[in-house]
Amino acid sequence: MAYSAKIGPSILSSDLSQLGAECRRMMECGADYLHLDVMDGHFVPNLTFGHPMVECLRSAVGPDPFFDMHMMVSRPEQWVKPMAAAGANQYTFHLEATTNPGNLIKEIRESGMKVGLAIKPNTTVEELAPWAGQIDMALVMTVEPGFGGQKFMEDMMPKAGANMIVSGSAVVSSDDPRAVIALLKDVVLEAIQKRFLDR
Numbered sequence: 576m577a578y579s580a581k582i583g584p585s586i587l588s589s590d591l592s593q594l595g596a597e598c599r600r601m602m603e604c605g606a607d608y609l610h611l612d613v614m615d616g617h618f619v620p621n622l623t624f625g626h627p628m629v630e631c632l633r634s635a636v637g638p639d640p641f642f643d644m645h646m647m648v649s650r651p652e653q654w655v656k657p658m659a660a661a662g663a664n665q666y667t668f669h670l671e672a673t674t675n676p677g678n679l680i681k682e683i684r685e686s687g688m689k690v691g692l693a694i695k696p697n698t699t700v701e702e703l704a705p706w707a708g709q710i711d712m713a714l715v716m717t718v719e720p721g722f723g724g725q726k727f728m729e730d731m732m733p734k735a736g737a738n739m740i741v742s743g744s745a746v747v748s749s750d751d752p753r754a755v756i757a758l759l760k761d762v763v764l765e766a767i768q769k770r771f772l773d774r
């Protein structure tokens with residue numbers, strides 16, 4: 576059986592004034608996709624950027640890089656169409672930010688994007704489970720959302736048998752991002768294979 580592990584650098588800790596170049600650099604270093612952190616100052620105490628920036632980024636990097644939008648915003652419904660029009664590939668919203676996840680999943684699909692569903696550290700996987708069959712990716716957060724470079728919460732590990740890994744500062748701030756991405760991929764692949772062999 577072929578197993579896959581995908582690494583998606585978060586650009587949160589990169590030089591945001593050079594975002595196009597930073598995204599291209601990550602793709603050249605072996606990133607499988609790009610994790611773009613959208614923060615609105617309400618759902619999290621930080622601000623980043625919105626769909627106008629995503630549209631510019633899409634022009635800067637071309638059609639190929641897969642943009643996973645991590646929407647750390649309090650009303651995720653309002654940005655679905657603008658993000659799709661700007662060139663986002665996947666719309667990852669927070670379960671804690673909506674009262675109607677089913678409707679939002681439907682809207683995201685109708686807009687032509689894949690669906691990601693994120694949970695904060697205090698939200699259980701049991702709360703996410705009812706939606707598992709309708710989504711393309713579950714994002715189990717291992718830090719409180721809002722800032723890059725925080726300490727990894729090891730107690731989140733029992734929640735996740737992960738095959739897509741988001742890593743920000745460790746990749747972006749490294750002198751050798753290519754080596755870090757390759758290492759992450761190897762370690763995750765090995766863990767996935769071991770898990771299947773142990774079954």
Ligand SMILES: O=C(CO)[C@H](O)[C@H](O)COP(=O)(O)O
Binds near residue numbers: 610718
């Ligand atoms: O979602 C995020 C913060 O809310 C970041 O994308 C995530 O924390 C990755 O960055 P780092 O590896 O630096 O922690």
